[in-house]
Amino acid sequence: MRALRFTSAAVALTLAITACSDGGDDPEKSSAPSPSASAPAGLGTYYSQKIDWTDCNGGFQCATANVPLDYAKPAGDQLKLALIRLPAQDRSRRIGSLFTNPGGPGGSGVEFIRSTGRAFGADLRSRFDIIGFDPRGVGKSDPVRCMDGPQLDRFFATDASPDDQSEVEKLSAESKTFADNCQAKAADRLPHVGTVSAARDMDVLRAALGDQKMTYYGASYGTYLGSYYAEQFPQNVRALVLDGAVDPRESSTQTLVEQSKGFETALRAFVADCVKRPDCPLGTDATAAVAKIAALQKQADRKPLTNSRDSRPVTESLVTMGIALALYLKELWPTLRQALTQAIQKGDGTFLVALADQLVERDQNGTYSNQTDANMAVNCVDKPNPPDVTTYKKSVDEATKASPHFGSFVVWGGLPCVYWPAKAKEKPKPITAKGAAPILVIGTLRDPATPYKWAQSLAAQLDSGVLLSLDGDGHTAYLQGNPCITKATDQYLVTAKPPKDGLVCR
Template identity: 50%
Template sequence: MDSRRLLRTTATALAAAGLILSGCSGGSGAAAPRTAAPAPSFAPEAPKLKKYYEQKLKWRDCGVEGFQCATLRAPLDYAKPDGEEVELAVSRARATGPGKRIGSLLVNPGGPGGSAVGYLQGYAGIGYPAPVRARYDMVAVDPRGVARSAPVECLTGPQMDTYTQVDQTPDDTAEVNALSAAFKDFAAGCEKRSGKVLPHVSTVEAARDMDVLRAVLGDGKLTYVGASYGTFLGATYAELFPDRVGRLVLDGAMDPSLSALDLNRDQTGGFETAFRAFAADCVRKPDCPLGTGSVAAAGEAMKKFFRDVDAKPVPTGEGRELGESLATTGVIAAMYDEGAWPQLREALAQARGGEGSGLLALADSYYERETDGTYANLMFANAAVNCLDLPPAYRDAAAVEKAVPSFEKASPVFGAGLAWAALNCTYWPAPPTGRPHRITAEGAAPILVVGTTRDPATPYHWAQSLADQLSSGTLLTYEGDGHTAYGRGSDCIDTAINTYLLEGTPPADGKRCS
């Protein structure tokens, strides 16, 4: 499992908890209510992009009640705007009223690799607060390389089944070689099936696509809610186009100044924090499968369980057995939302009793594996974007072995596996185009950064760091568990974000909610 910046929430948690994966109103930097669209804008230094900024979308019924779909054209390579094009899937739900329409609200659920169109149609377009949906057209575009937008493809379903079961805590040279070979085969599959698009799915390119969409929609400034990885996408947009920033909510924030190694290690510590919160809750219950002692003892029990299924995988009632890799993925999947903790307790109890189907189901939801054995392209796009955005964490397997102790210090439960997971970009066929750096977005309107104190995937200090980096950043804190904060049941958080989106007024910097 490549957990690095797989910053997303499971579909189960999304449906149950209504997470706004991405995500508090006429301020000076926000799109004002209007009746006529402003003239489209395009970068004056690139006049050949004008044809993209002035294109007309042909909206059509897309078979989901209340939603329209269209196709946005963008250059495959922005350095060659007269070259090949990429087609991007766009969807919208029109503002419902009452009240004057403010403009378009673009949403992104994170990933990288999460389908924004699927998120819009499955939740945001019907589940966002009614006052927000009344005043905004809810809009999503699948980023290039994702889902319906020139998707990156790498492995077949059976190949992916094999890949997800490779031991990611190698005990000897043979297992190290097997894991390295799996990463190499994955990368080779991506190059074979998606070689043309692979060098052009970076976050910078996705942010430039969003600006084309902003202009085509007729909005002078971008209003956006991005969660998890979607916060990096939003911050990148602000860096590229600070004068076009309207109302940006960055929920479950990333820190763009960190290297791939530091991102991995920090996220590993985030999952440890989430596990300790789960364990503290579990040990108070008489049926806790990790015992009823201390949190530390529960951690040792979890590690022993992983060792046991590594040595002897558990049957699941189908062809795949539950080994350590799938078991770890299943546990991590449940860390994203505390609403999944009862399901995790039951699945762990079943697995300790010799039945692994519960943890396998959690792992499958994380990987977006269907019951027919096919996979969405989430994991393919995730690797493709990550490996372009930053130089790889390691030069070779020997570097991982040196790093393992620091990962185990960050998380005694998950450290070794997550250290090795970051080896995948070492073998990537497309060279990285990004680098870690601070994003200040000088001149941008106020940007709302949201952090959750016990977030497993985007540690809270990342939100603190991003809010500090952004010249107009405002930090809103949710004191609680789970990944992201908007729509998770805190009236304080929701009111602050809704007010920002509707009136353009951010909360006081440093405001805390529970």
């Protein structure tokens, strides 16, 4: 479950959004210098490239852009980035481009906008071209591909809550195979898929699309990408929304430990709601209900659940992944109650494995998107990782104590990074983005994948950070359709004026 994911499958089920922005004034000046005029040395060709948009159905337009594989060698090999846009409806009042990233790392920004572009506020759709792009190594942007479908099936089914040394060794072997496959199939790209380079790509795209400054909405990992953009290009920030924030100060393993705590918090919120409902399969007592979920996990560990979807046994890991996916979005809680009823009463894990497949973008025919490959590739080079399994296990033990239902699964999920051939060059550090215009950080109080404390931390780190909070459940806030969040976010993106710091929406 190695991921800071914002899955398109979950987003597609969100509530429709009603925009409440007042419109504001267009802050851009037509007499401003060319966006490519201040291109970094050696990158002028990239910054001034012409983007040719073509129709790609449904009112969308698609294109590609070139970026250097290695920014230290801009005259060397290139990568092609896939882009999509939903053009501004009111061209006479168009402000510019609203760049977006759905998270992951590994989430396709192209598919995100194709599925949810019209869920953005009405003022945003009217005054901005809504832009999605697949970051380097993701989706259609020279994707990193390491594992085929059967290999990923085996990787995800492997017991990620090992009970003895032999199970640890089996998990380690699968993790090493993942890393070895990436080395064999994508060695040239692995050192260059990290967030620092992806943030530099964003500035190339900004200039190539003719924007003087960056306007951006990033969710989940997209907040980490946006933070690094602001750190490298503070003078180019117009308005950045960082929704479901990631804390850049935490180590690779501490990030996973804290994430596992977020899932534990979200599970208890689900249980508190479930026990009040007549269709809850967990009973009426919250403490006993949590114990029933643990018992289901253990049952699947001893004997996998059945599955009428395909031939895969529903192991403990798949059960846990299915539960986790449903915690991303409160609208999936009824589905989770149904899945747990099927699993507890009949020993049938069909619904749970279907949810697990959504989490990792597995089609019913057994094929996967490259989300998992890209997710691992970016995470493993973004921050240093422990040197061996023994050291790594200390973080697993910490997580298991703090999050008994998810800790082991979340942290062990990052084990391939111990064997990763490309090593991280950056170390965890605070992001200040000194000199940037106000940056809006949004946190949801019971967010499973990006704990609320991360939003508080990032807003405090940023010199111009402003914190907006949602007292609610689910992963990220903006696309949940809360009118208070929508109004505050849309007004900020249109006017570049943030809401009052500390505003809490309910």
